[in-house]
Amino acid sequence: MPQMSATHRPPAAEDRTNYGRLTFRRSSGFALNFSGSEEPHSSDGGLTHFGKSFASTARMASFRFAISITIVFSLVSGLANPLLAQNLKTAEFQEGATKGFDHVYSLDYEDAQSAFQNLRQRYPNHPGPPLYLALTLWQRELFRRQDLGVDRFVAPESFLQASGRQMPAEERNAFFRYIGESQASCQAILKDKPGDRDARYFLGAAHGVLAAFAVTIDHDKREAFRQGKKAYQYHLGIVMEQPDYYDAYVTLGLYEYIVANLPWYMKWIAQIAGYKGTEERGFQYLRLAVTKSQFVSVNARAMLVVLCLREKMYDEALENAQFLHRRYPRNFQLRLNVAQIFKEMNRPDQAADVYMKVIADAEARTPNYQKVPLGSFRYNVGKALMNMDRLELAQRLFTAAIQDPTTADRERALSYLCLAEVLDLRGNRQQAIVNYQQVLSVANFEDSHSTAQGYLKRPYRRVR
Secondary structure, three states: OOOOOOOOOOOOHHHEEEEOOEEEEOOOOOOOOOOOOOOOOOOOOOEOOOEOOOHHHOOHHHHHOHHHHHHHOOHHHHOOOOOOOHHHOOHHHHHHHHHHHHHHHOOOHHHHHHHHHHHHHHOOOOOHHHHHHHHHHHHHHHHHOOOOOHHHHHOOHHHHOOOOOOOOHHHHHHHHHHHHHHHHHHHHHHHHOOOOHHHHHHHHHHHHHHHHHHHHOOOOHHHHHHHHHHHHHHHHHHHHHOOOOHHHHHHHHHHHHHHHOOOHHHHHHHHHOOOOOOHHHHHHHHHHHHHHOOOOHHHHHHHHHHHHHHOOOHHHHHHHHHHHHHHOOOOHHHHHHHHHHHHHOOOHHHHHHHHHHHHHHHHOOOOOHHHOOHHHHHHHHHHHHHHOOOHHHHHHHHHHHHHOOOOOHHHHHHHHHHHHHHHHHOOOHHHHHHHHHHHHHOOOOOOHHHHHHHHHHOOOOOOO
């Protein structure tokens, strides 16, 4: 495995591998400073879990999200890559791995676990199945926390804040046990066959999973950076030896993009230290992964959704988001990503249409849509619709959130407040007053009592 320079020297000619117009540079690791904050309720704020504003942290978040995003979408690059031993290069293994990940992408985590356990029993020395099982446990925990939305990765500062949520101990222990099993299989292969690219690739993917877990579950940025750097080193070394190993291009594309987006006061230090990257190459590598990789085109598309959205390349973001939703229609989160892109494109009618269809499917308990937490989700979507001036739809959702017995106290109180604001905007002052008074009759969340008292004195008007 190629090692990063300990002297932070600029890349020399021998550190570069050219493949057509593509150039790869070997350079040393760098440390980043992270910060972040949560946004409270605001009358003019965006969608809480499923639709926060993307614009406010555009450039600074480029390096704040480096750890989480670099790994979150590249860590699964290890799935069913060119297999490691002759008896594993079978159509049956690839079919089983693909079936398992189809379940993961469709939010069917129990079915995914069953598929990967079956694969693990049939191929006990392969590093893939235990890695896939660990990844499934991590993905399921993110889903449980409602942390899989594209907005969480466009502006993921909240991943870096400690929370009181704990992963069940049994699942946490199983996660690390599966990672250890995968790494041990890789090391056994490398002992017999030093330099095996596929074993190194899986080893890098395992470090990627550990890094993603560290930042999204443990909120440990130091550990995430340590593990993420190892993942990058392994994948860079493989591509330097074999430039057409396209499944590794997701990691390299993200590296190029992140370095290119360092803030000015860090960029000159990075350049002196030998770090160079361009957005153009970053997108080029990711598009190569979409079109030429064997097994990571889905991950590359997901990454392009995030980065294109950040760069306001809305057409490409929408194209990839719609592709992913068509491929995995049971995954309501992919459908919500389409709505959010429409929202950013200032196409409120299309965004509202998608949001309302998701709610309709959730109410009808369409397979997997019954997993939408309707009580709080109606409030969140109502906020998005309110910001898009779709007041009638917003009023309908706030009313439904209030009436739904499963709605949490916070969302119920804030739905009363938002409903009152919508009624003020629609000219129904008397009903607005009734709902402001309802706000005062329930628990106080995010200064809702003070806000309601102010609007009892004067009608709510949106500040533009």
